[in-house]
Amino acid sequence: xxxxxxxxxxxxxxxxxxxxxxxxxxxxxxxxxxxxxxxxxxxxxxxxxxxxxxxxxxxxxxxxxxxxxxxxxxxxxxxxxxxxxxxxxxxxxxxxxxxxxxxxxxxxxxxxxxxxxxxxxxxxxxxxxxxxxxxxxxxxxxxxxxxxxxxxxxxxxxxxxxxxxxxxxxxxxxxxxxxxxxxxxxxxxxxxxxxxxxxxxxxxxxxxxxxxxxxxxxxxxxxxxxxxxxxxxxxxxxxxxxxxxxxxxxxxxxxxxxxxxxxxxxxxxxxxxxxxxxxxxxxxxxxxxxxxxxxxxxxxxxxxxxxxxxxxxxxxxxxxxxxxxxxxxxxxxxxxxxxxxx
Amino acid sequence: xxxxxxxxxxxxxxxxxxxxxxxxxxxxxxxxxxxxxxxxxxxxxxxxxxxxxxxxxxxxxxxxxxxxxxxxxxxxxxxxxxxxxxxxxxxxxxxxxxxxxxxxxxxxxxxxxxxxxxxxxxxxxxxxxxxxxxxxxxxxxxxxxxxxxxxxxxxxxxxxxxxxxxxxxxxxxxxxxxxxxxxxxxxxxxxxxxxxxxxxxxxxxxxxxxxxxxxxxxxxxxxxxxxxxxxxxxxxxxxxxxxxxxxxxxxxxxxxxxxxxxxxxxxxxxxxxxxxxxxxxxxxxxxxxxxxxxxxxxxxxxxxxxxxxxxxxxxxxxxxxxxxxxxxxxxxxxxxxxxxxx
Numbered sequence: 001x002x003x004x005x006x007x008x009x010x011x012x013x014x015x016x017x018x019x020x021x022x023x024x025x026x027x028x029x030x031x032x033x034x035x036x037x038x039x040x041x042x043x044x045x046x047x048x049x050x051x052x053x054x055x056x057x058x059x060x061x062x063x064x065x066x067x068x069x070x071x072x073x074x075x076x077x078x079x080x081x082x083x084x085x086x087x088x089x090x091x092x093x094x095x096x097x098x099x100x101x102x103x104x105x106x107x108x109x110x111x112x113x114x115x116x117x118x119x120x121x122x123x124x125x126x127x128x129x130x131x132x133x134x135x136x137x138x139x140x141x142x143x144x145x146x147x148x149x150x151x152x153x154x155x156x157x158x159x160x161x162x163x164x165x166x167x168x169x170x171x172x173x174x175x176x177x178x179x180x181x182x183x184x185x186x187x188x189x190x191x192x193x194x195x196x197x198x199x200x201x202x203x204x205x206x207x208x209x210x211x212x213x214x215x216x217x218x219x220x221x222x223x224x225x226x227x228x229x230x231x232x233x234x235x236x237x238x239x240x241x242x243x244x245x246x247x248x249x250x251x252x253x254x255x256x257x258x259x260x261x262x263x264x265x266x267x268x269x270x271x272x273x274x275x276x277x278x279x280x281x282x283x284x285x286x287x288x289x290x291x292x293x294x295x296x297x298x299x300x301x302x303x304x305x306x307x308x309x310x311x312x313x314x315x316x317x318x319x320x321x322x323x324x325x326x327x328x329x330x331x332x333x334x335x336x337x338x339x340x341x342x
Numbered sequence: 343x344x345x346x347x348x349x350x351x352x353x354x355x356x357x358x359x360x361x362x363x364x365x366x367x368x369x370x371x372x373x374x375x376x377x378x379x380x381x382x383x384x385x386x387x388x389x390x391x392x393x394x395x396x397x398x399x400x401x402x403x404x405x406x407x408x409x410x411x412x413x414x415x416x417x418x419x420x421x422x423x424x425x426x427x428x429x430x431x432x433x434x435x436x437x438x439x440x441x442x443x444x445x446x447x448x449x450x451x452x453x454x455x456x457x458x459x460x461x462x463x464x465x466x467x468x469x470x471x472x473x474x475x476x477x478x479x480x481x482x483x484x485x486x487x488x489x490x491x492x493x494x495x496x497x498x499x500x501x502x503x504x505x506x507x508x509x510x511x512x513x514x515x516x517x518x519x520x521x522x523x524x525x526x527x528x529x530x531x532x533x534x535x536x537x538x539x540x541x542x543x544x545x546x547x548x549x550x551x552x553x554x555x556x557x558x559x560x561x562x563x564x565x566x567x568x569x570x571x572x573x574x575x576x577x578x579x580x581x582x583x584x585x586x587x588x589x590x591x592x593x594x595x596x597x598x599x600x601x602x603x604x605x606x607x608x609x610x611x612x613x614x615x616x617x618x619x620x621x622x623x624x625x626x627x628x629x630x631x632x633x634x635x636x637x638x639x640x641x642x643x644x645x646x647x648x649x650x651x652x653x654x655x656x657x658x659x660x661x662x663x664x665x666x667x668x669x670x671x672x673x674x675x676x677x678x679x680x681x682x683x684x
Contacts, residue, residue: 215555264608279621
């Protein structure tokens with residue numbers, strides 16, 4: 001009898017926020033690994049905001065998922081069959097296995113994960129792409145200096161919490177923005193932020209700006225941009241001369257509805273960049289994999305010592321991935337979102 | 343009999359484009375220089391787009407001119423009385439003398455100008471603030487590399503022509519944008535641009551973009567931003583991965599009318615910065631005076647050898663400064679705009 005696996009395909013492109021109808025659960029035979037390939041049984045699958053962009057057909061920094069194609073994403077799993085030298089059955093590896101229970105993939109490009117040094121889920125979050133994104137954006141484009149003030153949104157997420165904790169360790173004042181009082185409490189108590197503002201408590205960018213100004217009495221030197229929308233509009237006028245804005249994403253705008261664009265014109269943005277001599281840098285973490293070793297060297301010991309707190313939000317079962325992803329895009333998760341597939 | 347001088351004051355704040363009624367010609371007694379001051383008889387006065395911003399009361403990178411206050415600006419003139427050590431009658435100096443025939447100012451902060459090494463007008467243009475702006479923005483924030491492609495608007499202006507000529511000398515492909523066929527011819531023949539597009543020939547940003555794309559077959563690596571508006575909208579989607587955009591100004595938006603904002607949203611700008619990993623840097627040249635010596639060392643010999651062409655647009659008479667300034671803001675000048683005051 002053929003053994004079957006499950007995967008989730010893109011059934012249709014979303015119009016605005018994705019709905020369950022945009023996804024389709026499929027069963028198909030477990031593939032056999034070809035020459036140089038391994039067969040992986042996925043244990044945990046990552047859910048990340050960037051996946052929303054792949055569901056569209058507009059130009060982005062990576063190829064889009066075709067309709068009826070498998071949803072893409074990073075996962076960690078165990079090798080259950082190997083046709084590649086140096087990769088043994090029973091080893092754990094991280095790679096782009098997609099939204100699936102199994103994948104046969106070329107062994108080149110897989111990263112081995114040692115389950116004895118850290119929980120394997122760390123390879124998807126704090127030690128993986130999101131943590132690396134936060135560390136690289138902060139250190140490379142934020143150019144933090146002790147005594148400065150940093151603001152980051154999605155403060156309890158895997159990017160924001162890394163940014164905030166590394167910035168704190170470098171002597172900055174760190175102000176977070178998060179959705180709801182529970183996340184704000186977590187940002188301060190668990191992640192050590194100096195203050196955290198609940199963006200749900202503000203109807204307008206100007207109301208949020210007023211409290212941000214009080215929380216940042218010396219202005220804002222670094223705004224780590226991972227959300228866009230209302231937070232950006234609140235922050236821009238508070239930026240200090242020669243402030244820095246690394247941009248790794250803008251989840252508030254991913255669903256592409258006009259209401260979240262709230263009137264910040266191109267002219268206003270351009271004018272702020274000029275008037276405050278800002279340095280704004282977009283970056284795509286996949287162009288910086290050669291720096292991953294630097295990240296692990298810098299942050300690994302901090303994680304091992306417990307100086308970097310970790311928060312994970314794990315959903316059980318591949319079939320629940322679409323709902324968990326839809327929730328992620330509206331901030332319904334708390335901490336690094338992933339799906340336990342096995 | 344008291345000797346009289348003339349100056350031009352801000353009579354009222356403009357609403358959109360300035361009109362002659364926003365200016366007032368005044369007569370007043372020539373002042374006596376105080377301790378440590380010199381009295382300067384202005385010969386040439388600079389007209390620059392940034393002055394438009396000083397006429398508003400909105401936040402900018404420098405203090406605004408109060409209503410009834412003297413219009414500000416850089417000028418070059420001759421010392422006709424000195425109360426400061428080391429500054430002799432007959433010497434030429436450059437400084438912020440405003441729109442005026444005379445000024446008594448502290449000698450500290452004045453730059454001496456040697457009329458024997460170059461025409462004194464060069465201190466306001468090619469060797470002064472505009473030329474320095476072009477050189478610094480290009481070399482510091484543009485990070486040019488041989489073989490890359492650069493686009494700059496206002497190609498025959500003192501900033502754009504410096505940017506284009508220095509970039510050409512570094513081995514870049516240089517495409518200019520200018521207003522009208524005569525300026526485009528000048529950009530290519532006099533300043534050595536590879537191509538120059540006439541922005542008046544395009545009704546929409548997308549039409550301009552089509553021809554820009556043909557003129558930049560390898561995409562755009564550096565867009566030196568000195569105009570904003572339609573050109574920015576045309577350029578952004580053509581930027582290459584890791585492109586750089588130094589921003590020194592945006593004259594198209596200075597008059598603040600909504601029609602020139604032409605629908606480029608903050609979200610679109612932010613998305614382009616992210617998707618193409620752009621590096622966008624605003625800068626105000628007055629924060630970089632410590633680099634002026636580097637500029638003179640790099641570009642002075644090129645000017646002396648005739649490798650940098652110079653184009654000046656000189657209006658006679660202080661009383662004609664308002665009209666010349668209004669013309670400058672709509673691109674009616676050709677080359678560095680200044681007023682011959684004496």
